[in-house]
Amino acid sequence: MRYAMAIDTKRCVGCADCVVACQTENNVPEGFCRDWIVEETIGAFPELQLEIRSERCNHCDDSPCVRCCPTGASHYEEGGVVLVNHDECIGCKACIASCPYDARFVHPEGYVDKCTFCIHRVREGKNPACVEVCPTHAMIFGDLDDRNSEISKALRTRKHKTLIPEAGTDPHVFYLL
Amino acid sequence: MNEIAITSGRMNQGVDPVLHAWTWEIPLYLYLGGLVAGILFFSAFFYLRHRENVFPAAIKIAPLFTPFMLAIGLLALFLDLTHKLYFWRLYTTIRWESPMSWGAWTLMIIFPLSIIWSAFWVKDVFPRWDWKIPFVEKSIDFLARYKAYFAWALIAFSAILGMYTGILLSAFNARPFWNTSILGPLFLVSGLSTGAAFILLISRSEQERHRFSQIDTFLIGTEIFLIIHLFMGFLASTSVHIHAAEMFLGGPYTAVFWTLVVGLGLLVPMFIEIMELRGVKVPVVIPAVLVLFGGLMLRFIVVDAGQSSRWLYKFMEQLIF
């Protein structure tokens, strides 16, 4: 089992519904967010292209945050989901510095927090909150090891990329182009 | 050039607009770690070379400061933690891939070593010192029989500590400015240099000062070489590394780095020390303080600049939140 997410940049309009859904679902403290929208404009007027991405923790296969964690608080859960164990985290912030995606932050309660792929929902057979709410159905969540999952099919049929693969972390959030 | 904007208002404290997970605590901790490594290295090294009477400040006096410096460094590290009550979790596991973990364990070893090593010299420095508790006195006397082993251990662990302060940062692939293997040697040499400067500062012996001026001059020269090497390495690397280097070559860190670290912290004291070695009378306190100051600035600037360099949205001045 290998959980992953695919975000369809053709469908995404950058409305940030995923961000609010995450806030309410996960009770993310005010002033912080676990996911965000990036708009990247390529070219010059009037020959322009716009890529809109919903970004979050990439749940990398080779996660620098897990490697650099001195206590093992940052760890892999089932399906390769990277989680932080709150009562093992000492708040040294090494993982924050180690993440090339700036996906982590210190929760006001002291431990380090980030996207969990809504593992509590996934375990109940549901999609992560951001995926579930997306009005344009721009997000797909699923198991890469299952060849028939929607995400496997999308990655087989659509051109896609990951963010800064050259950072060498083997990210598992894909962007369909 | 691409325009990049985060349009959902992300403003995570400590991360946006530019990462500042670490502020003053970590650079101070790294600085004191390097300084202690330098002092203990020289103390142990010259002890093994039997220079006790020639270099009293280096071997006997300077180490007495190290437990306190380490304590302050550890306090700084502790203050930096945001989940302090779980501090003990550091010592329930050893994680070899985490520099933070083996750094914590190195400190766990070197802190008592520094105390014991200092204890060996207390009576030399303060002849009327009385340990009061016979058990302590006896223990020290017992351990003192193995001074040479302690010295060897100190050399090994101070080298690890000195390197570690740099490797802690260079292990972060995510921060291009830290992501260079030069950082380990650079911090080690800088640590040794500040250690030598500290000894210079407290030494009363002309011969000792002369020797440590020589050593420091050599170390500063090495440091300058490493810094040049560091930037050459960046400029020959990927665009993010080039961009990281550019922060110092015309970018926001140019002025502070080249004046405070390279100018005041390295070139000026090196010049003064060379003059002194050639017989010009200069108060030794000036180059020593400058080197100590330069070392501190180096840690602050490197920690800060590293956090400003990134892979994603690399041209941060374009990023509008």
Next chain:
Amino acid sequence: MGKKLNRREFIKIAGMGAGGLAVASSFLKPVSLFGQSVSREKLIASTFSEATPTYCEICFWKCAGWVHKKDGRPWKIVGNPDDTHSNGRFCPRGTGGLGAYTDPDRLKTPLIRVEKRGKQVFKEATWDEAFDYIAEKMNGIKEKYGPECMALFTHGSGGGYFKNLIKAYGSNNIAAPSYAQCRGPRAEAYLLTYGEGIGSPERTDIENTKCLVLIGSHIGENMHNGQVQEFTRAHMNGATVITVDPRFSTAASKSKYWLPIKPATDLALLLAWINVIIEEELYDKEYVKKYTYGFEALKKAVKGNTPEWAYPITTIKPHIIRETAREMAAAAPAVIIHPGRHVTWYGDDTQRVRAGAILNALLGSWGRRGGFYAPSKAHVPKPEHPPYPKPQKGWRDAFPDKYPLANLALSSGICDATIPSTTDACSIKGWIVYGTNLMQTLPQPQKTIKAIQNLELLVAIDIMPSEITGWADVVLPECTYLERYDDLRISQGRVPSIALRAPAFEPQYNTKPAYWMAVQLAKKLGLSAYFPYEKIEDYLEYRLKAVGSSLAEMKKIGVKNLPLEQELYFLNGEDYEFATPSGKIELYSDTLAEHGFDPIPRYTAHEEPQEGYYRLLYGRAPMHSFGRTTNNPLLTELKLENEVWIHPKVAREWGIENGEYIRLENQDKVVSNKVKAKVTERIRHDCVYMVHGFGHTQKQMRRSLNRGASDTQLITRVNVDPIMGGTGMRVNFVTFRKEVA
């Protein structure tokens, strides 16, 4: 289109039976309206034990959803899968609707002004005191000037109760800024051309279209949920999208063609398109012959409007104009020239929108799959009440010869009628303002203030202490939509449907629902007969019973889709009589000609900015509904302030850096609050753009206070549409002022 149904299968799925029997079964079975299977968890979500049905009040799209509680505390709001407005998925504002409830800056208790109007010194009052105050003033106005001198401004679900009240009182001056400041020209243009309006949600069959033409419509940034969903579906199905916009909008980025038109010249482009379609004989000949009136006149009128003619005006190259026209024709009749929504731009807006309507007619898209469908609406009777008194005069009397074709009251007109002048036959003395912050929704705020200073009574009913409440004599704090019942949502769509809003939480503070307020006020005014049910539950029960449902049932399902009563599209060769004077689609309008207007749209040049000035354009952000949400704690996290978009060349000329704070100064020397510069290739060099609704000045709204700039403040000039009185607002020009730190 009152034909018999023939798409049985569709009905079988969609129809949930007025008789109520189909409801339960369709609810249990995972079916949905558009053939996609509803996943199991969606059904679980909608049967969640702590869920209360609602429909969203954050914008006018009014998506139906469920409010969830966890451990008795507010948790989240999710879409109702049976709802065609949202298809089970809310937009960010709907998802963030909880923020409206949790906002600590809400109005908390009734207030009565104690000092000079506008000084914002109030005393807290009981509801009784507040109603007594209002009733006394209203009775006074009735005696002294006649009941016609009261006016109501309204936006939102609760407005209906006050409409009832004000009509019962004897006035017809009921205005919504959504007409004269937004979609009025669209309504009149389509009424003139097709005899029917577009309505809301728009009757555009976007999901089936093969070619969608957007003119200044920034779908995706306007988060009109169902429409955005259809847009994405069409885009993914390979529909050609042609976007005309001076700005590279989100929609433009998803378009095959982006036409970065010079602002204020859209009508020229539309006429050129009509010219190409006619000259190249690309129009639907049969359709035009059968259904339209005035084709030859049109052909003659647009003879000169060639792409070459339009090029220097619009800066769009002739071959692009031809190519895009051919794309439309190739897709016809599954093509939509989108009528737009906020269309009050330059003062000739009815004509511009009509040009689009004519183009749609030539391509035969009205009443065709992938074009415009015939919407249905549920018929749910209201309880009877005595007839309303007949007003002797109205706002229109203040402008005897103006805006002959305005079918609704103009909010700007009522505002004007409040400022006394010698020609005024009806000077308005009292305003009730429900749910609309006139200081931001009406242009020319100085004029609005002048009008307000002439009032004898200003009542503001709002949830937030918006700017208008600061000017009010009495402020009535309404509870949020999550804390109240409201009238049923009955809006048009492919299938008729009704949706219920039930309270998920008890009203916080001393706030009350609008229904209760209207009933209490009616009592004080002796108008209780017009509110046969004192409790809204009984009122709802009456209405629901009439369609074979009940409050209990609706609380369980939230949304009820009723059987389709008419065809969505014309049948092949169907005879159809349009509700226009000629009974046909009027390419040439005799009505317009009679009133002295151009019977066929004609391009006239608009004023252009002077050297160093740039046209001020404004629009929306997907996470905010105008100024209504800019204090919502959840949504301010997504966007705390607006930015002004500036082309890099312009920025360089002015030495403006990306992200720097600057100020804008308009042609009348009005200077904005400081606003961040977004230096971007995504906009033309002759205009700047900002999101509307920011730059609040009300201290009580702590999050939004002084965040960003207000476009309204800079809109000191308007070009009024002579046909229907819409206020064209994109006629203001700004220059830059460096912000001194």
